[in-house]
Amino acid sequence: AQKITQTQPGMFVQEKEAVTLDCTYDTSDPSYGLFWYKQPSSGEMIFLIYQGSYDQQNATEGRYSLNFQKARKSANLVISASQLGDSAMYFCAMREGRNTDKLIFGTGTRLQVFP
Amino acid sequence: EAGVAQSPRYKIIEKRQSVAFWCNPISGHATLYWYQQILGQGPKLLIQFQNNGVVDDSQLPKDRFSAERLKGVDSTLKIQPAKLEDSAVYLCASSSGQSYSGNTIYFGEGSWLTVV
Numbered sequence: 001a002q003k004i005t006q007t008q009p010g011m012f013v014q015e016k017e018a019v020t021l022d023c024t025y026d027t028s029d030p031s032y033g034l035f036w037y038k039q040p041s042s043g044e045m046i047f048l049i050y051q052g053s054y055d056q057q058n059a060t061e062g063r064y065s066l067n068f069q070k071a072r073k074s075a076n077l078v079i080s081a082s083q084l085g086d087s088a089m090y091f092c093a094m095r096e097g098r099n100t101d102k103l104i105f106g107t108g109t110r111l112q113v114f115p
Numbered sequence: 116e117a118g119v120a121q122s123p124r125y126k127i128i129e130k131r132q133s134v135a136f137w138c139n140p141i142s143g144h145a146t147l148y149w150y151q152q153i154l155g156q157g158p159k160l161l162i163q164f165q166n167n168g169v170v171d172d173s174q175l176p177k178d179r180f181s182a183e184r185l186k187g188v189d190s191t192l193k194i195q196p197a198k199l200e201d202s203a204v205y206l207c208a209s210s211s212g213q214s215y216s217g218n219t220i221y222f223g224e225g226s227w228l229t230v231v
Contacts, residue, residue, distance in 0.1 A: 004157070035220075037222075042224055043204055043206075043224045043225040043227070044222055044223065044224040044225070045158070045206060045208070045222035046222075047220065047221070091157050091158075093157070100171075101146060101148075101163065101170075101210060101220070102160050102163065102171060103158075103160065103220065105157025105158050105159070106157050107155070107156055107157050108156075108157055
């Protein structure tokens with residue numbers, strides 16, 4: 001079974017608009033962490049935002065926010081006021097359990113921002 | 116602060132040849148990871164080091180892949196002999212060892228391997 005599912009292979013958004021990238025996860029461990037990374041064409045994975053399973057509030061980092069719905073096992077990334085430089089691949093990832101640093105990644109969503 | 120350094124950035128080899136990738140993590144980071152990212156997929160962990168010891172190598176194809184981090188700093192990943200399906204980006208990452216805090220895994224730009 002897929003641990004991390006990203007159902008949108010590609011998304012388009014106009015500059016200055018908001019966009020939501022979907023991510024669902026599957027785990028039976030009560031302790032886990034959810035991450036979003038951005039991968040531009042250069043290849044580097046850039047950390048964007050983190051949500052812990054026990055965090056009471058949704059994580060926010062500047063224009064990025066994570067819509068965490070624990071009961072639905074979803075952790076969608078919301079990018080507000082999109083910029084041309086946001087065009088990239090976006091990966092959702094999960095750390096499962098408290099005693100591991102291992103990240104399990106989804107297949108990614110390619111975001112294209114157009115003027 | 117310097118990021119995670121990797122070399123070479125690009126490599127093209129014929130199948131059955133060997134290749135080696137080098138990684139220098141962020142200074143002071145005890146944990147080092149090698150991930151394999153095949154085109155169209157998310158990265159998959161190959162091996163994780165804590166200092167110079169292996170923490171997890173469960174997904175490393177040990178018949179052809181090897182990795183070492185002898186002095187607990189930089190690391191080398193070797194593939195011998197290479198197969199066509201090894202064509203991928205090999206990403207090195209490092210962390211202070213406390214990634215459960217959420218924001219301490221940093222990635223390099225990757226080494227792009229094409230096997231022909």
